[in-house]
Amino acid sequence: MSNSDVDVVVVGAGFAGMYLLHELRKMGFSTRLLEAGDDVGGTWYWNRYPGARCDIATTDYQYTWDPELYTQWTWSEKHAAQPEILRYAQFVAKKHDLYSGIEFNVRADDATWDEKAKKWNIGTSKGETIVCRHYVMATGCLSVPKDPDIVGTERFAGNVYVTGRWPHEGVDFTGKRVAVIGTGSSGIQSIPIIAEQAKEVVIFQRTPNFSMPAHNGPPPQYRVDRLKADREAYVQEARLSGTGVPLEMATVSALSVSQETAFEMLEESRQKGELLAIGNTFMDSGINRQANEVVAEFMRTKVRSVVKDPEVAELLSPYKHGYGTKRPCMDTGYFETFNQPHVRLVDLGVNPIETITETGINFGNESLEFDAIVYATGFDAMTGAIVGVDIKGKNGMTLKKKWEFGPLTYLGLTSVGFPNLFMITGPGSPSVLSNMMVSIEQHVEWIRDTLVAMREQGFDTIEPTPLAENGWRVHCTDCADITIFQDANSWYMGANVPGKPRVMLPYIGGVGRYRMACDEVVRRGYLGFELTGVGKTQCNDGLIRQVQPDVDMVLEMMGTLNLPAIESMTPTGAREFSEASSAARPPGPEVGEMLDATLAGAAGDLAYRLYRPATAGPHPVMVYFHGGGWVFGSHLSDDPLCRELCVQSNTLIISVNYRHAPEARFPAAAQDGFAALKWVHENASSLGGLPGKLAVGGWSAGGNVAAVVAQMARDNDGPALSGQLLLCPVTDGSRQHQSHLDNADGYILTRSLMEWFWNHYADTDDRNNPHASPLLAHDLSGLPPAMVVTCQFDPLRDEGDAYAQALSAAGVAVNHVQARGHIHTSITMVDMLPSGAPYRRQMAEGIRTFFAHG
Ligand code: NAP
Numbered sequence: 135m136s137n138s139d140v141d142v143v144v145v146g147a148g149f150a151g152m153y154l155l156h157e158l159r160k161m162g163f164s165t166r167l168l169e170a171g172d173d174v175g176g177t178w179y180w181n182r183y184p185g186a187r188c189d190i191a192t193t194d195y196q197y198t199w200d201p202e203l204y205t206q207w208t209w210s211e212k213h214a215a216q217p218e219i220l221r222y223a224q225f226v227a228k229k230h231d232l233y234s235g236i237e238f239n240v241r242a243d244d245a246t247w248d249e250k251a252k253k254w255n256i257g258t259s260k261g262e263t264i265v266c267r268h269y270v271m272a273t274g275c276l277s278v279p280k281d282p283d284i285v286g287t288e289r290f291a292g293n294v295y296v297t298g299r300w301p302h303e304g305v306d307f308t309g310k311r312v313a314v315i316g317t318g319s320s321g322i323q324s325i326p327i328i329a330e331q332a333k334e335v336v337i338f339q340r341t342p343n344f345s346m347p348a349h350n351g352p353p354p355q356y357r358v359d360r361l362k363a364d365r366e367a368y369v370q371e372a373r374l375s376g377t378g379v380p381l382e383m384a385t386v387s388a389l390s391v392s393q394e395t396a397f398e399m400l401e402e403s404r405q406k407g408e409l410l411a412i413g414n415t416f417m418d419s420g421i422n423r424q425a426n427e428v429v430a431e432f433m434r435t436k437v438r439s440v441v442k443d444p445e446v447a448e449l450l451s452p453y454k455h456g457y458g459t460k461r462p463c464m465d466t467g468y469f470e471t472f473n474q475p476h477v478r479l480v481d482l483g484v485n486p487i488e489t490i491t492e493t494g495i496n497f498g499n500e501s502l503e504f505d506a507i508v509y510a511t512g513f514d515a516m517t518g519a520i521v522g523v524d525i526k527g528k529n530g531m532t533l534k535k536k537w538e539f540g541p542l543t544y545l546g547l548t549s550v551g552f553p554n555l556f557m558i559t560g561p562g563s564p565s566v567l568s569n570m571m572v573s574i575e576q577h578v579e580w581i582r583d584t585l586v587a588m589r590e591q592g593f594d595t596i597e598p599t600p601l602a603e604n605g606w607r608v609h610c611t612d613c614a615d616i617t618i619f620q621d622a623n624s625w626y627m628g629a630n631v632p633g634k635p636r637v638m639l640p641y642i643g644g645v646g647r648y649r650m651a652c653d654e655v656v657r658r659g660y661l662g663f664e665l666t667g668v669g670k671t672q673c674n675d676g677l678i679r680q681v682q683p684d685v686d687m688v689l690e691m692m693g694t695l696n697l698p699a700i701e702s703m704t705p706t707g708a709r710e711f712s713e714a715s716s717a718a719r720p721p722g723p724e725v726g727e728m729l730d731a732t733l734a735g736a737a738g739d740l741a742y743r744l745y746r747p748a749t750a751g752p753h754p755v756m757v758y759f760h761g762g763g764w765v766f767g768s769h770l771s772d773d774p775l776c777r778e779l780c781v782q783s784n785t786l787i788i789s790v791n792y793r794h795a796p797e798a799r800f801p802a803a804a805q806d807g808f809a810a811l812k813w814v815h816e817n818a819s820s821l822g823g824l825p826g827k828l829a830v831g832g833w834s835a836g837g838n839v840a841a842v843v844a845q846m847a848r849d850n851d852g853p854a855l856s857g858q859l860l861l862c863p864v865t866d867g868s869r870q871h872q873s874h875l876d877n878a879d880g881y882i883l884t885r886s887l888m889e890w891f892w893n894h895y896a897d898t899d900d901r902n903n904p905h906a907s908p909l910l911a912h913d914l915s916g917l918p919p920a921m922v923v924t925c926q927f928d929p930l931r932d933e934g935d936a937y938a939q940a941l942s943a944a945g946v947a948v949n950h951v952q953a954r955g956h957i958h959t960s961i962t963m964v965d966m967l968p969s970g971a972p973y974r975r976q977m978a979e980g981i982r983t984f985f986a987h988g
Contacts, residue, residue, distance in 0.1 A: 136237070140164040142585070143256045143266040145242045145523070148176015150558040150574040151272035152227060153199060155235050157582040166264055168240045168256075174232065175223040176274050178216055182300035183510070185323035186216035187348070189409040189464045190569050193357035194379045195219075197226065198369045199575060204361070212407070213350045213464065244524035245269055247553065252594045252666075254554065267594065268585060271520050272558045275566045275640075278518035280631050282315065282511040286490035293506040297324060298513060307331040311503065313495055315487075316510030317343055322463040324510060326471045333476060336502060338495070340482045341623075342452045344433045345463035349407025373576065374646035378569030381414050387720075388416035388425035400432040413458045420617050421968055426456040433457060440469040449481050459622035461566075515625040516561045516639040517541050527552035540628075540637035544598030544606050544662055545652055545678075547577060553597035556581050561639045562610050566626070568645045576645075580652050587656075593665040593672070602662025605677035612955065613683045614638035616968040643683050651678050681881075681927055682955035682969040689881070689957070701890035705796060709766040720965035722774030723781045724748075733813045736805035737793065743769050745780035745787040746822060753786040754827035754985040756859070757807075757814050759843075761834030761962070763891030764795045764803050772833060774964035775974070779831075782978030785985070786823050787831075788814055792839065800896035804905045807839040808846045815853035829857040829918070829984045833962055834883075834930070835891065837863025841908040841937065848916050855918035857984025859977060862923065862930050862958050863937060865909040867892055867901025871932030881927045883958035888929055909937050914944035921949040921980035923973060925956035949980050 142158055144151050147169035158165045171179045188195050192209035206229070207222060214222075227233050241259035248255055254269040279298040287294075295305060297320035311334040314325055321337070322345050329335045360380070361368050371380040388396055396416070403411040412433070418425040434451040441447035450469060452460075471477050485498030494503035517537060525533040528551045536542060536551060543549050546563025547556055558577045559565035565573055588596060614620055620638060623629035627636050641648055655661045655678055664673040681689070700708050726748030732739040747753055758776055760767040769791040780787045792806035811830060818825050830847075832840035837860040844858040869888060878885035896906045904911035920941050924934035931952075938950035953961060953973050961970040961977075 136166060137164055138262065139265040140166050141266065142166075142268045142270060143168065143242070143254065143264055144270045144272055145169075146176060146272035146274060146277075147171070147174045147232075147236045147238075148179070148272065148274050149197070149223065149571060150274070150578060151176070151236075152223065152232050153197065153575060154270060154272055154558070154578045154581065155232055156199075156230050157578055158585070159235065161582060161586055163585060165235060166266070167236045168242050168258060169236055169238050170241045172238045173220075173224065174227045174236065175220045177276060178219040178223060180277065180300075181298055181320070182216055182302060182304070183295075183297040183320060183324045183508075184305070184327035185466070186297075186300075186320070187213045187323060187350070187464075188219060189213060189319070189348070190379065190571075191357060191408060192353050193361055194372060194569050195571050196222070197571065197575070200226070200230070201365065204365065209353055211350055212353050213348050242523050244526070245555075246526045247528060247555075249528060252553070268554045268556065270556045270558065270581060271523070271560070273519035273522075275516045275559055275570075276513040278514045278522055279509075280512050280514045280518070282509045283632055284315070284487055284490060289492050290490050290494075290507055291492045292504055295506065295508045297321070297508065297510045305506075307506065309333050310505040312336075312506045312508060313338060313502070313504045314508045314510055316512060317341070318510060318512055319461060319463045320512070321510035322465045322468045324508065326465070326467040328508065329471045329474060329477050334478075335476065336478045336480055336495075336504070338480045338482055338487060338497070339449070341454065341460070342450050343460060343463050344430070344452055344457050345465045345468055346404055346412060346433070346436075347407060348464040348466050349405070350466060354406075354408070372569065372572050373649060376644040376646065377410055377567065378564070378572030378645045379408075379410055381410060384414050384417040386416055387418045387422075388428040389418070389422070393428065396428050397432050397435070400429060404436070407464070409462065409464055413462065419456075420458055420619070423456065423618055423621075426458070426618060429457040437469055440473075442473050446472050446479055449479055455622035455624070456618050459619050459626075460624040461626070512625055512630050514631050514634070515628070516566065517628075517634075518631075520557060520560065525552065525555065527555070538635070540635040541639065542603055542607060544603040545655065546641055547580065547652075548596070548598045548663075550598050550600050550603045553595040562606060563641050564643075564645045564648050565640045567640045567642055572645060576649055576652070580656075583656070584660075588665065591665075591667070592670065593667040595664075595666045596660070597664050599662055599664055599673065599675045601675050602677065605662070605680070609643070609679040609683070610638065610641050612969065613641065613643040616682075616684050617642055643679075647683075647686070654678060680955055681957070682960065682967070684967045684969050685955065685957055685960045688960070688963070688967065692882070699884070699887070701884075701887050705765050705794075705894065712762060712766045712771065716771055716773075719774060719963070722777035722964045725777050725780045733790070733810055733817075735792070736809040737798075737802070740791050740806055740810055741769050742788050742790045742810070743773070743776070744821060745776050745789070747780055747784045747786065749784055751786070751822045752819070752824045753784060753822060754829070754856070755786045755788060755814060755818055755821070755823035756783075756829045756831050756981060757811050757843075758787050758789040759792065759807055759830070759832030759836030759839040760789060761832070761836045761862075762794075763887070764835045764838075764895040765891055766794065767836075772836070772962060775833065775962045778964045778974055779978055779981065782975060783981035785981050786821065788821070790814075795894040799894070800900045800903070800906050803835070803839050803895070804842045804846065807843040808850075811843050811847060811853060826854070827856055827985050828853055829855055829859065829981065831859030831861070831981070832863070833861040834958065835864055835895075837861050837934075838865065838906075838908065841865060842905050844917055845904060845908055845911055856987075857919045857921065857981070858917070859981060859984075860920060860922045860934065860937070861961060861977065862925055862928055863908075863934050864888075864930055865907060865937040866933040867896060867907040869929075869933075871936065873931035873933075874929045877927050877929045877931065877957075881929075881957040883929055885929050909933060909940060914941050914946060917941060917944070917946045919947040919949070919984060921951070921977065921984075923951045923953060923961065923977060925953045925958055925961065927956065928958040930958060949983070951976055
């Protein structure tokens with residue numbers, strides 16, 4: 135008789151449940167593991183369709199937690215077939231005596247949280263109720279086949295097969311007329327084998343998919359060698375990688391090489407026969423549509439080179455989704471299959487299925503008879519198995535109801551209102567965008583360690599806070615927003631199931647970064663969780679990832695470079711360093727014309743660059759001042775941003791140099807700025823500007839110059855300005871604002887660098903002068919409308935915010951934008967950080983608004 139009150143109930147005996155059982159036992163937790171099938175293996179137990187294989191190489195798709203397995207088990211192939219993977223699962227289960235802890239042919243039907251007892255009651259298909267402290271769903275991401283959603287499916291009197299529920303005894307299609315519906319991974323793997331046997335095969339395709347040859351064979355030697363040389367290092371690299379497979383990160387943009395070179399590079403990747411190789415050829419195919427199109431077209435050329443009938447080749451070529459935005463497939467002879475005379479492709483876009491009949495399928499104007507229909511129509515992915523159990527949390531709220539508009543989780547592991555419920559590879563975790571083995575092991579270990587920590591510290595419950603859960607949702611969305619994944623109607627987006635909310639289900643920020651977030655949560659005392667025990671509560675509420683994901687990647691990359699602090703350099707050294715850093719950046723968009731010249735400054739000529747839109751002029755004019763802490767930079771140093779503002783706002787931008795400190799200290803920059811403004815005003819018409827449509831703008835120290843110049847113009851009877859655009863401006867030399875402490879270090883512009891800038895620029899007394907610290911001006915009324923953009927993780931954030939507020943209080947029209955998750959430099963990084971693009975668009979819109987009136 136099994137214990138009906140245990141520490142942990144686990145549902146699912148796939149690779150996740152098996153490992154978890156092993157770990158929980160090891161740690162002395164009493165456990166019940168329920169499995170609906172009659173053996174271990176999970177996905178590899180159910181998916182027995184012909185040709186079913188794993189697309190991740192066996193060197194990587196295997197447990198790492200038992201090092202003995204590396205010698206005790208030898209994989210026969212690079213991409214193991216389903217029977218071999220199932221045998222591996224069985225081997226592990228036997229070796230570790232897991233069978234004795236698993237109850238087969240039992241489903242969890244419902245789960246109800248008992249708030250008084252602080253326990254879950256799990257109702258099983260055997261009519262039993264199991265009481266447990268913790269409840270873990272190890273139910274897999276692709277385990278519930280979706281309803282094919284086709285009229286008449288129940289009518290067909292022939293044989294019906296679903297790839298995800300294939301008969302254990304196998305199917306012989308010899309001499310049969312077979313319809314296959316669906317061309318995802320399951321369809322693409324099974325079709326060539328079905329076609330080998332069947333008399334006739336008709337494939338009903340709604341969406342063509344990208345597929346590459348698996349080049350199956352022995353396990354990849356270079357991976358085998360690396361594993362043998364240093365298994366720990368290899369495994370660690372996988373754990374910290376983007377996808378759970380050691381891969382050298384791409385550093386080349388698909389747009390930076392000719393198509394010929396791009397195709398050569400892609401061919402090299404394709405020859406590797408590794409799922410992730412093609413998508414990893416270029417650094418930008420997942421985030422830039424144009425870059426992705428290079429890859430997509432390469433893949434289409436491959437289809438054309440194999441499929442003899444050009445019309446069929448065209449039908450098999452994906453055009454409506456980017457490469458990788460739907461899970462790419464690996465095949466063995468898939469496209470070749472369509473050259474066989476008994477194989478036919480039906481494009482459901484042109485000839486939709488009208489109904490399935492007793493004997494076949496009616497579609498378009500045709501009616502075909504079949505002996506068998508194979509549904510390779512996919513899964514209710516990621517959430518289907520979880521909400522398939524009637525889970526009632528606190529106050530009777532069901533998880534299904536809570537997730538009505540999309541799953542809400544903290545770390546993809548837990549959900550508010552459902553204490554002590556854990557999901558392995560749940561929505562909001564890398565899961566299906568990773569090597570599942572790596573993600574499974576990470577979750578199992580995180581849950582194990584959490585339960586042990588709770589036991590040691592006397593806590594009975596753990597539940598995420600609403601703040602943390604919402605923060606994770608925002609972070610997941612931020613990650614998805616910088617990619618092009620959301621363009622596709624994929625199952626990643628829930629788009630394959632009618633009525634399912636359309637949200638990016640997996641976490642797309644990468645396996646390594648995700649793992650670091652989970653570890654950090656623990657290190658910071660279970661940040662974002664509330665833990666309770668008898669007479670005690672612990673809650674370190676907060677957010678785990680707030681910096682925009684692409685900004686975070688840049689910071690991480692810069693961290694690895696061990697760059698010297700700028701403030702440790704001489705001004706000359708800092709200038710050289712800054713110029714060298716700018717040299718490698720993307721140039722920004724093409725403008726109509728760029729012109730370099732000089733104008734009269736306060737004490738000699740100043741260089742400037744004019745950016746003219748391609749549209750017919752004359753244009754409104756913005757005089758722009760560059761950043762660089764008054765010490766470095768030039769009229770060219772913010773080139774990509776100036777180009778982008780020019781193009782997007784249809785404004786003539788004149789980026790002006792000004793004298794730099796320490797050679798020319800305060801007020802040289804301000805005086806040069808004002809002189810430049812007057813010169814541009816006087817020469818506006820000859821430059822192609824619209825008289826009377828003049829604004830100033832600048833970033834950082836340039837934002838300071840712009841704000842000061844706007845005040846000088848007001849106080850010196852002009853020129854009249856239509857607006858001032860201040861991006862992360864320096865406004866207050868006192869640097870007493872909280873953001874100087876909050877963001878003192880780690881976000882490129884540091885507190886000490888800011889101190890260095892000020893020391894070079896202005897004496898302590900001068901810093902109180904409004905021409906150095908515009909926030910200190912006694913009167914801010916009468917200034918032109920302002921757009922002030924501040925960044926959350928910028929030491930200058932609060933002084934920028936304060937200036938926006940002070941301007942507003944003085945009656946100035948202010949458009950104040952606070953860029954969430956950004957740092958001092960990130961918005962200027964055109965074509966490098968997609969998360970900055972919306973703010974640049976807003977700035978351009980802000981400039982247009984300056985000029986829209988009067
Ligand atoms: P899938 O990728 O969702 O493919 C389902 C196919 O059925 C799609 O072509 C879909 O068209 C089509 N379809 C669905 N409903 C339809 C309808 N009512 N009428 C006509 N066509 C319909 O499912 P899957 O192939 O089972 O693969 C799911 C995932 O499982 C894979 O992406 C992969 O992650 C995993 N998997 C992995 C392996 C492996 O590692 N080797 C093998 C199999 C599966 P639309 O695209 O238009 O929706």
